[in-house]
Amino acid sequence: MQQAQPSTLRKNYILLLTVVFGGFLVFGFSENIKGPALPKMQSDLVLDELQIGMLLAFNSLGYLLACSFTGWLSRKAGMKLTTMLALGSMAVSGIFIYIASNYAAISVSYFLMYVGNGILEIGLALLAARIFVKNTGTMMNLAHFFYGLSSMIAPILAASLMGVSLFGSGLGWRGMYALMLALSVLPMLPAFLAKFPAEERKQEERIPLKQYVKDPIAWMIIAVLSLGVISELAVGGWLVNFLEKAYGWSNEASARMLSAFFLCFMLARLFLGPVTDKIGYTKSLIYLSAASGLCSVAAIIVGEPGAILFALAGVGIAPVYPTVMALLARRYKNNADTAITFTVTLMGIASVIGNFAIGAIIDLIKRLFGSGHDEKASLIAGLQAGYLFIGACALLCSIVSVLLYRMLLKRNEVL
Template sequence: MFNRLRTINKNYALQLAAIFIGFIVFGISENVKGPAIPRIQYDFALDEQQLGSLLSLNALGYMLACSFTAFLTRKFGVKLVTLVAFGSMVISGVLIFFSKSYTFFGASYFLMYIGNGMLEIALAVIGARIFVRNVGTMMNLSHFFYGLSSTVAPMIASGLITVSVYGHVLDWRGMYLIMLSLCLIPMIPTLLSKFPGDDAADGPRTGFRELMRDPALWLLALILTFGVVAELAVGGWLVNFLEKAYAWKNVSASGMLSAFFLCFAGARLLLGPLTDKIGFNLSLLIFAGVSSICTFIAVWGGESLAFLFAAAGIGIAPIYPTVMAFIAKRYPRGSESAITFTVTLMGIGSVIFNYLIGAIAQFVKNTYGADTQIGLLRGLQAGYGFIGLCLLLCAITGVILYRYLSVRKELI
């Protein structure tokens, strides 16, 4: 009995290592792009709309991966899928390093987002399977490691870009090679772990059609979409905004992005127990509403209020893990299908909204004068203001979900 208990504890420790380190490298892969994007834009001579199209294309890869990962998980097990996700991200880092043309780079970046999408689903499924108590706290704790790595990733990336090795500057290509190679580390505990649900069925599962008939799942998908679009857009646009709108140096702008993720990580570490206490429904609408207000004030309040860009991370942070915890609680026998549906819809939204951010910024910039500073400023404000609008829509959808479940006495 003692040996069995020790085996279970050892396996659980390996599971936690796999999911926690997995979120660390996930955060790194997602958020080193902040310091890199202005240089990528310069090297390939991209305007704001083309940049938005690049990010939108990668969101498409992310969405495609999310759409087929649940099927692969059921067929081959979450362990193998997680290993493949990590491996594809390492390979994409090598390909990005050797990319010289925009087409080759775009394909390599696309592969990285395929890996990101697979990892997104895999880690969510692992969390839904192994966290059976204090789900909100444990989901937020897991995603805290994403926020932690996201805090330091822009600063490390900004430093690595300027590092010289044997007389050659690493630049953004070398930075991606080094950072994505870190995905080799969580492959070790993943390889040594055994995950529940991989060896045998865990009882009858809730069918996909049955899930699709639940309006609450559609509302959760919309909340996740608006919230995560805002989260990812900050990583892609904040440094660009501060450098071009306020002439901040890259190190200072990257520092603000790191401050955003510091607030982001702290919120996930500290607010998890609060979401369990006040309920997932109420948490979602409060956090999204506060972040939308911070974002709008930061965009239109001028440089002196730029710190609110970072403060917005406090409310954005709990949205994703709280939705995942919500799904784990509401759909315990169909979490894989529910996660796939919500994250796939989120991917579709990312494709559309990332393009819209760039298109809106370019349109307003042209309206005020494409070659003028005021045109550039107004364009960037309009594009980033759209991020605030996404957060506002997230809060409004949270209110609708609250009212829908409250009437049915199904609040969580």
């Protein structure tokens, strides 16, 4: 028995790692196949940029809704059922996207997909906080590396699949979504076989939510994460659109640049995790988010010759999310579910506002500069303003991280 027990624990840990790594892999696909798909969807459904922004913002409400109840769901139903529900709803949403024929139908389908994404992200974060008790920053970044890996592959794979002919007709963006989201069923097998930590451990003493929200540090962490995530996720939704319309790039070339962004993103999470553990989570957030913001702003200023800077911005922004998760897991060891659920829920609100703001900024600048005779120039000006907003969010993330560092330093609680 004494020999069998460690072996059983190791096997279970491997299953849990498979769930976490596989879950993030699927999550990366679902989040980032939209880059090449959105221009095609926009053309097929005759949507303007504001409608695209509203689509992303509205469907982020599904993500926000999921964030608000996933902590409660994981406590009541268990992490296992919560994880399987998330993956299953994502697979079903792919079928709904396939049969969607108008803006309303695609909005509902995206809403369901984002609900699944939200449940999965919170569920995986809670699971990771429980099992990554050593080298937390390294392991969190490694887990999110798999998100970066699939995110890098997703745009090129999506662009390729949309051109595939099946049974005499093109797969298109609808078929591509159905096929890619069907991959969500794969991590369900190890999730079914594994024994999750919530089922093995006693309930820790919990911090009441009312007490947690009175902590100013908690709100600073929320601000850091929100600004970082707005900058990170906006690239997946807007970079392909920007390159196609501002520089006249093809869909395939634009998708390759998005993949280059996620290559930088992926490598940063693979190699910079130990750095965050060594120099500290808060200092890492200051330096890395500043580097990302400067790259994005410089890319707009330099113009098309500096397009590679869009990709290099991924190096700085990639570690922000997992580093904040590591910070939460370490600072609120016995109450990670409260801290993570509340933080990511508020981040979801910021994501909704951010998606809408980018679309609104593009549309506003386009209208202000559009005199009717130079629509292309006004569109380019709008897209540049929207992307400058993305870079500004990363720079603000760095500034708020400096404030967070000072607050933690005064309390002698720097992590």
